[in-house]
Amino acid sequence: MSYAIVGFGKIGQALAQAFARKNIDVTVASRRPPEELASQARAIGPTVVARSLQEALKADTIFLAVPFGEHSAVAKALPSWKGKTIIDTTNSFPVPPEELDGLPSSAFLAKAFNGARLVKGFNHLIAATLATNPVVEGGYRVVFLSSDDEDAVAPVADLAKQLGYAPVKLGRLNEGGALVHARGRTWGPLIFQDLFRKQQ
Template sequence: MAATIGIVGSGAVGRALAAHVVASGRNVVLCNSRSPATLESAVDDLGPRASALETSAVAAADLVVLAIPWHVVVPLLEQLPPWHGRTLIDATAPASHLRLPQPHDLGGLTSSELVQASAAGARVVKAFCTLPASVLALPPANAAGRRVMFLSGDDAEARAVVSVLIDDIGYAPVDLGSLAAGSALQQPGGPLAGLDLRRAD
């Protein structure tokens, strides 16, 4: 498991995931569309395991979470160097709101298939996209059990790595299999979008 997790995006989803990552004992590097200096307050809030870097440096981590608005996903990915087999967790959602889905026209592809096509050489895993940021910011587990976190991807090894991360930060991973099938279930309009389930361990 990567000791440092890169999170591309410092909005509500990115910060919620960053907090869980540092709580698990790992380091996290963040970036946004502006500059590392603008993330000073967020890094201070997260503590000594967090830092901010330029986008290219964050995207060079062994394990990267993509948590940015959908309209900038493809342009950003096409600007980055090849991934050379590194794992990219797609936490994006092609809609303005999970409860009122307005999916973009993706030409017959699921959103994660489009991410895969735009991130040359990446092993894409879809995860962290079915719950709104306000729920992601809550503790992953309580007396009722651990929140379920779905994942899907075409590379079994990458799915296993992401499953371990999900488990380590406190969620209950549920593997949905292939990227196309699993992404369709998770993205806005799919049956799992916005579904908050718990598993008693």
């Protein structure tokens, strides 16, 4: 399984640090050319490699870590996203619900990524928290996952565990997933909640 992070702002860098902590290879890309990201990527760790967007999109699983309004530009980079899993880390705040056709933001975003399996996840923590070690005394930091494709969630949950997190499945996007979606000018009730699951 290969992984990429598209977007190398605060969230993208925080995710890259999670991969680096576990020595898992990940490609990073953004609107900037890869040579502009290379030194930053190397500083995070040797398993983090900056490449072009087209190279990054060859990965099986792609973290979408760009501002919500830029997702359509990324989607246009491939004619088909079949076989790809997109992990949507974006938040649509403060986009009004009518601009999203009344859908949860991830369901709206998914329409742009033709053929992809989409999982909402890793979006409820601020970058500074996401950048810290998720393994804490007595437990693991929680990440919430939701999707309309039940089969897509399990491998993302496995990846979350590899990265040191405790995945919590919330069900479909418009059900439990709504708890981590921004809605107009309001945040879902689980946004910014820094929760831990104790070791079994």
